[in-house]
Amino acid sequence: MKFCSNCGSEVTQRIPEGDTRPRYICDACHTTHYQNPNIIAGCLPIWGDEVLLCRRAIEPRHGYWTVPAGFMENGETVAEGAARETWEEAEANVRDLTLYAMFNIPYINQVYMLHRAHLVDGKFGIGVESLECRLFKEEDIPWDELAFPSVKRTLKYYFEDRKRGEYPLHIDDLRPPQKRIQP
Amino acid sequence: MKFCSNCGSEVTQRIPEGDTRPRYICDACHTTHYQNPNIIAGCLPIWGDEVLLCRRAIEPRHGYWTVPAGFMENGETVAEGAARETWEEAEANVRDLTLYAMFNIPYINQVYMLHRAHLVDGKFGIGVESLECRLFKEEDIPWDELAFPSVKRTLKYYFEDRKRGEYPLHIDDLRPPQKRIQP
Ligand SMILES: [Zn+2]
Ligand SMILES: [Zn+2]
Numbered sequence: 377m378k379f380c381s382n383c384g385s386e387v388t389q390r391i392p393e394g395d396t397r398p399r400y401i402c403d404a405c406h407t408t409h410y411q412n413p414n415i416i417a418g419c420l421p422i423w424g425d426e427v428l429l430c431r432r433a434i435e436p437r438h439g440y441w442t443v444p445a446g447f448m449e450n451g452e453t454v455a456e457g458a459a460r461e462t463w464e465e466a467e468a469n470v471r472d473l474t475l476y477a478m479f480n481i482p483y484i485n486q487v488y489m490l491h492r493a494h495l496v497d498g499k500f501g502i503g504v505e506s507l508e509c510r511l512f513k514e515e516d517i518p519w520d521e522l523a524f525p526s527v528k529r530t531l532k533y534y535f536e537d538r539k540r541g542e543y544p545l546h547i548d549d550l551r552p553p554q555k556r557i558q559p
Numbered sequence: 560m561k562f563c564s565n566c567g568s569e570v571t572q573r574i575p576e577g578d579t580r581p582r583y584i585c586d587a588c589h590t591t592h593y594q595n596p597n598i599i600a601g602c603l604p605i606w607g608d609e610v611l612l613c614r615r616a617i618e619p620r621h622g623y624w625t626v627p628a629g630f631m632e633n634g635e636t637v638a639e640g641a642a643r644e645t646w647e648e649a650e651a652n653v654r655d656l657t658l659y660a661m662f663n664i665p666y667i668n669q670v671y672m673l674h675r676a677h678l679v680d681g682k683f684g685i686g687v688e689s690l691e692c693r694l695f696k697e698e699d700i701p702w703d704e705l706a707f708p709s710v711k712r713t714l715k716y717y718f719e720d721r722k723r724g725e726y727p728l729h730i731d732d733l734r735p736p737q738k739r740i741q742p
Contacts, residue, residue: 379567381560381583381592386567394687397632409564412597413631415670448596449580453663453732454670475661475730480636487598487637504577545728547658549636 382407413485417457418445419493420477420530421470421500426511427534428500430465432523433507440523443490443530444468444503458491466509467501470494477530480549488526492534492543525550565590596668600640601628602676603660603713604653604683609694610717611683613648615706616690623706626673626713627651627686641674649692650684653677660713663732671709675717675726708733 380387380402387400392408400409420443421428429441444465448457455473462470470493479488502509512518514535522528529548537543563570563585570583575591583592603626604611612624627648631640638656645653653676662671685692695701697718705711712731720726 377564379562379564381562381564381570384562384567384569387564410630411633413633414595415598447593448670450594450596450668451665453665454661455663455730456665475728478637478658480638482634482636482639485633487631545658547638 377409377411380405380407381409411485413482413487415448415454415457416445416486416488417448417454417461418443418488418490419458419462419470419473420490420534421462421466421468421493421495423495423498423511426513427517427531428466428468428495428509428511429517430503430506431508431510432505434505437523439507439521441518441521442523442527445488445490448489454489455491458489458493462493463503465503465506467503468499468509469496471496474543475545476543477526477533478545478547479526479529480547481526482549483552490526490530525553560592560594563588563590564592594668596665596670598631598637598640599628599669599671600631600637600644601626601671601673602641602645602653602656603673603717604645604649604651604676604678606678606681606694609696610700610714611649611651611678611692611694612700613686613689614691614693615688617688620706622690622704624701624704625706625710628671628673631672637672638674641672641676645676646686648686648689650686651682651692652679654679657726658728659726660709660716661728661730662709662712663730664709665732666735673709673713708736 377400383405385404387402389398391398444462446461473491473493476492477490500509533546560583566588568587570585572581574581627645629644656674656676659675660673683692716729
């Protein structure tokens with residue numbers, strides 16, 4: 377942030393009185409601009425003994441497999457965002473969403489909130505951000521071609537939990553990979 | 560948003576190609592500015608059979624009782640944000656945070672994430688945003704002087720769950736009150 381989104385003046389970064397963190401401050405219109413983490417809402421869509429994955433048509437991780445997920449939008453609930461993303465990326469309708477895996481990723485200011493969900497009728501397509509969508513049995517999961525650590529963990533949790541028939545909420549904090557891809 | 564935070568030019572609001580929602584767009588530097596929901600992280604701090612509440616020294620709901628909670632910051636996890644807010648508002652250290660109540664409030668673009676947590680040593684003070692902090696037994700909760708519906712629900716859930724000794728995660732969507740206070 378270089379300019380005030382309210383009046384267009386240049387902003388400076390400093391710690392406001394009574395605060396503990398540097399903020400972007402506009403001295404012309406006296407606005408403090410806060411920047412906060414984003415929620416990524418998504419689903420693990422299930423159909424019988426298979427799960428639906430999407431191969432990414434966009435960067436980062438173009439060509440790798442993921443679960444449908446994306447930035448939660450204003451005006452919706454987390455579950456509504458997760459269902460919307462599932463429609464946009466896989467053209468699939470889901471029901472019975474249950475919050476299942478939450479990943480704090482503080483180094484990129486994101487919180488993933490992924491839901492177990494069931495396909496309504498087993499139908500799906502290919503959203504514009506996907507190259508391909510496909511149902512996978514456990515033995516066919518492309519473990520070495522998954523897009524993100526959060527996807528790998530969610531799938532591992534799911535197949536383990538399925539054996540026991542219990543699906544507790546998993547909450548993990550993810551730390552930076554050794555070799556970071558520049559955003 | 561009226562001006563581009565990247566270059567200071569005026570922005571216009573329209574639906575970008577391939578998108579479905581209006582965004583603030585800068586045609587000078589070709590930046591699309593997204594606006595997304597915020598997470599409010601907080602705790603229900605517990606000490607024996609009592610819970611810690613704070614009387615708000617700030618608007619909205621000045622003078623009413625709340626649980627310590629506030630905007631999650633960049634660079635932290637949800638639980639870290641909840642513990643930080645508990646320190647800032649009540650000068651209390653908490654341990655064993657468990658996500659307990661999540662409230663989607665889409666009409667103000669917020670997601671509350673409140674944790675059950677235990678005071679480390681029973682000590683607390685009064686943070687700068689609080690008029691007063693106090694431990695309450697169930698029978699002493701000031702039900703008619705609670706700041707927000709989310710606080711009331713969290714306390715109701717807690718005292719009900721405590722009777723059974725089971726504390727599932729509660730997820731609710733809150734809709735606008737009949738009479739809205741203008742932000
Ligand atoms: Zn300004
Ligand atoms: Zn610009």
